[in-house]
Structures are given as structure tokens and as C-alpha cells.
Amino acid sequence: MNIGGTLVVQAIGFAIFIWFTWKFVWPPIDLAIETRRKKIAEGLAEAEKGKAALADGERQKSLILKEARDQAGEFKALNEKQAQSLIDEAKAQAKLEADRIIAAAQASAATELQKAREQLREQVAVLAVAGAEKILKREVDAKAHADMLNQLKAQL
Amino acid sequence: MASYKDPTDYITHHLTNLQVKVSDGWMINVDTIVNSFLLGCLTFGILWLVARRMTSGVPGRLQAAIELLIEFINGQVKEVYHGKSTLVTPIAITVFMWVLVMNSVKLIPIEPLAWVTHLFAPYWRPVPTTDLNTTAALSLSVIMLVVVFSIRAKGIGGYIHELFCTPFGANPLLWPFNFAFQLIELISKPLSLALRLYGNMFAGEVIFLLIGMLGAVGVGGVLVAGLLHAGWAIFHILVVALQAFIFMMLTVVYLSMAEEHH
Numbered sequence: 001m002n003i004g005g006t007l008v009v010q011a012i013g014f015a016i017f018i019w020f021t022w023k024f025v026w027p028p029i030d031l032a033i034e035t036r037r038k039k040i041a042e043g044l045a046e047a048e049k050g051k052a053a054l055a056d057g058e059r060q061k062s063l064i065l066k067e068a069r070d071q072a073g074e075f076k077a078l079n080e081k082q083a084q085s086l087i088d089e090a091k092a093q094a095k096l097e098a099d100r101i102i103a104a105a106q107a108s109a110a111t112e113l114q115k116a117r118e119q120l121r122e123q124v125a126v127l128a129v130a131g132a133e134k135i136l137k138r139e140v141d142a143k144a145h146a147d148m149l150n151q152l153k154a155q156l
Numbered sequence: 157m158a159s160y161k162d163p164t165d166y167i168t169h170h171l172t173n174l175q176v177k178v179s180d181g182w183m184i185n186v187d188t189i190v191n192s193f194l195l196g197c198l199t200f201g202i203l204w205l206v207a208r209r210m211t212s213g214v215p216g217r218l219q220a221a222i223e224l225l226i227e228f229i230n231g232q233v234k235e236v237y238h239g240k241s242t243l244v245t246p247i248a249i250t251v252f253m254w255v256l257v258m259n260s261v262k263l264i265p266i267e268p269l270a271w272v273t274h275l276f277a278p279y280w281r282p283v284p285t286t287d288l289n290t291t292a293a294l295s296l297s298v299i300m301l302v303v304v305f306s307i308r309a310k311g312i313g314g315y316i317h318e319l320f321c322t323p324f325g326a327n328p329l330l331w332p333f334n335f336a337f338q339l340i341e342l343i344s345k346p347l348s349l350a351l352r353l354y355g356n357m358f359a360g361e362v363i364f365l366l367i368g369m370l371g372a373v374g375v376g377g378v379l380v381a382g383l384l385h386a387g388w389a390i391f392h393i394l395v396v397a398l399q400a401f402i403f404m405m406l407t408v409v410y411l412s413m414a415e416e417h418h
Contacts, residue, residue: 003289005178006185010192010284010293017196017254022246025200028207029226030245035212 125153167365170266171358172279173287185287187277192284195257203253225253232405237412239309244411247301251294252404258284259357259396263389266361267368285357285399288350295349298407299342305414349406356399360392 129149160166173185206222215223229252233245261283273280284290307315319338324330367388370381 002173002175002183002185003292005182006173006188006287006289007293007296009184009189010290011297013189013193013196014250014254014294014297017200018243018247018250020200021203021250022243025203025207026226026242026246026249028210029203029223030230032210032212033223033227039212 121153125149128152163366163369166369167362169279170270170365171281171286171361173281174277174279185281185289187273187280187282188284188287188290191261191282192254192258192290195261195284196254199253199257200250203249229404233408236405236408237415239412239415241305241411241415244408247298247411248404248408251298251407252400255285255294255353255403256397256400258290259400262286262357262360262364262392262396265368265385265389266364267371283357283361285353286361288354291350291354291357292346294353294403295346298349298410299346302345302410302414303342305411309415310417345410349403353399353403356395360388360395363388 160169174187175183176186178184203222206219210219226249229248230245233248237244264282266282269282270280273282281287303315306318310318320331320334322334323337324334364385367381367384370377370384
């Protein structure tokens with residue numbers, strides 16, 4: 001075993017290699033790794049932000065959807081109500097019209113009846129007079145017996 | 157191909173360094189230095205090439221692999237070291253990567269490697285971390301850094317105060333004991349670091365050589381040796397990485413302890 005000269009040379013070599021590594025090898029590698037680490041961290045942060053934005057959008061979407069659904073429901077209910085009220089109104093009008101028509105018909109029928117009754121009365125009076133004439137074999141003075149005839153008419 | 161007298165000769169031959177005498181008492185292990193520097197230049201050269209073309213966008217395959225490794229080391233450092241120094245991660249990267257590639261030479265079968273190295277050298281120990289010089293150089297550098305970190309964090313006065321007043325107390329009667337304790341710590345740390353790595357790597361290499369010697373028995377021996385070698389090498393993938401990791405972790409722990417106030 002011979003310790004000495006070789007040891008010194010090896011120590012010098014070691015010192016040179018440490019210096020070389022410290023000066024030329026380590027800094028660029030460290031820089032690159034740190035830069036990449038930073039990039040990855042930024043990327044992850046961005047992804048996190050994107051995820052949050054997505055969740056936010058999702059929430060907003062469901063909110064808007066719900067609102068729209070509510071509104072649609074309201075519209076529908078309102079429409080139904082309006083339609084119902086239109087139908088009701090139409091029904092009421094129709095009933096009114098029908099009533100009016102019925103009333104008019106009834107009124108006109110009553111007048112007809114009245115008229116027919118009047119005519120009948122006249123004719124009965126004439127018939128009665130004619131019958132009386134025939135019975136009495138003489139002309140009844142219509143003027144002289146007008147009062148009587150009228151009384152008869154009223155009695156019918 | 158070389159021939160050997162006996163098993164001991166075979167093992168010692170493969171674990172002998174190619175030495176060059178610089179001056180009296182100063183021998184240089186050329187193989188250790190050349191191998192470790194070549195591997196270091198290759199490793200940190202590749203790291204540098206990747207670092208230069210680093211992109212913070214989608215990484216290429218090589219960049220992704222290196223990032224994974226560097227991020228792993230940096231994660232370990234951040235877990236242990238909470239100080240401000242930007243030097244700790246580069247130190248950890250250097251220790252881990254260098255030790256890892258130096259250890260990994262073990263996974264190349266030693267005998268075929270020797271055929272190549274015998275072409276230009278009588279001895280060539282391929283794994284630099286099986287040379288105590290390398291592991292001791294690393295651990296002594298680490299302990300020097302620990303002292304530097306301590307002084308930088310606490311000031312020279314604060315560090316000297318710590319040397320004499322911890323862990324037992326500030327009473328002047330306890331100063332010698334404190335200092336002795338701290339001295340033991342200062343010596344045991346690099347010693348254990350260096351010996352652990354060296355011991356693991358050296359022992360592993362010896363076992364590889366012992367397995368390789370089975371090949372001398374004959375065809376059956378070669379087959380058994382091949383199987384055993386494969387098994388031991390697969391196991392050593394773990395040891396190689398684990399020892400590099402332990403060395404790095406202890407380095408980081410020692411550096412972070414250096415900045416802590418007692």
C-alpha cells in the first residue's frame with residue numbers, strides 16, 4: 001500500500017470535479033427543473049381555475065334552466081286561465097244570446113197568440129151576430145147593438 | 157496471456173497498481189489516476205453536455221434520465237441539509253456520480269479487461285475505488301469541507317469554542333476531554349468513510365478473482381465460475397450503487413451537521 005502522491009492527485013481531481021459540477025452542471029439542470037416545476041404548478045392552477053369556472057357555469061346553467069322552466073310553467077298556467085276565461089265568457093254570452101232568442105221567440109209567440117185570440121174574438125163576434133141574425137131573421141143594427149156586441153166580445 | 161505461480165500470485169497481480177516513482181517516498185498509482193480521471197471526465201462531460209442543452213419543456217430520453225438522477229440526489233440533499241449553501245448539491249452530485257462510475261468498473265469482468273491492459277502495462281488495477289488513495293482523498297476532502305462549512309457557519313472563534321466546549325460543557329476542566337472527543341470525531345469520520353468504500357470494493361474484487369480462479373480447474377470450473385461470476389456481479393450492482401449512495405449521504409449529513417449549532 002502506498003498512500004501519498006496518488007491521494008493528493010485524487011483530491012485535486014475531486015476538487016476540480018466539484019468545481020466543474022458547481023459551475024457548469026448543476027445550475028442549468030436546477031434552472032430547467034425549477035422552471036418546469038413552476039410551469040407545471042401554473043398549469044395545475046390554471047386547470048383548477050378552469051374547473052372552478054366550469055362548475056360555476058354549470059351552476060349558472062341550472063339556475064337559468066330552472067328559471068326558464070318556472071317561467072314556462074307560469075306562462076302555461078296563465079294561458080290556461082286565459083283560455084278558460086275566454087271559454088267561460090263565450091259560454092256566458094252564448095247563454096245570454098240563447099236566453100234572449102228564447103225570450104224573443106216566447107214574446108213573439110205570445111203576441112201571435114194574442115193576435116190569433118183577437119181575430120178569433122172578432123170572428124166569434126161576427127159569427128155570433130150572423131147567427132143571431134139568422135135566428136132573428138132580421139138585420140141586426142150593428143150600430144144599435146154595438147154596445148151589446150162589445151160586451152159580448154169582452155166576455156169571450 | 158500471463159501465467160501465475162499460485163492463487164495468491166494471481167490475486168495480488170490483479171490488485172497491484174502500476175506505480176511510477178516521482179521522488180523519494182512519492183509513488184504515483186498511474187492506473188488509479190488515469191482510470192478515475194478518464195471516468196470523471198466522461199461522466200461530468202456527459203452531464204455538462206446534457207446540462208448545456210437543458211430544456212424546461214419536454215425532455216429528451218438522456219435528459220430525463222439525468223434529471224431523474226440529479227433530482228433524486230437533490231431530494232436527498234434537501235431532506236437532510238437545510239442551510240443556504242448552493243455547494244452541497246454539487247458536492248453530493250460529484251461524490252455520487254464519480255464513486256458510482258468508478259465502482260461500476262467492477263462490473264466489467266476483470267480477466268478480459270486484464271487482457272487489454274496487459275497490452276500496454278504489466279499491472280493495471282481497473283477499479284479506482286479499490287485503491288485506498290482514492291477513497292481517502294474523497295473522505296479527507298469531505299472532512300476539509302466539513303471544517304470549512306463549520307468555520308463559515310460559526311466563525312473561526314465559534315468553531316474553536318465548539319472544539320473545546322462541546323459535547324461535555326464549557327468548564328475549563330472539561331476542555332481536554334471535549335477536544336479529544338472532537339478530535340476523535342474528526343479522525344473517525346473520514347477514516348470510516350474511506351475504509352467502508354475501500355473495504356467493500358476491495359473485498360468484492362477479491363471475491364471476483366477467487367471466482368475467476370475456478371476457471372483454472374477445467375471446463376466445468378469455467379462454467380461454474382461463469383455462473384458464480386454472474387451472480388456475484390448482479391449482487392454487486394446493488395453494492396456498487398449502495399456504497400456510492402452511502403458515501404454521498406454521509407457527506408451530506410456531515411456537511412449539514414457542520415452548520416448546526418450545538
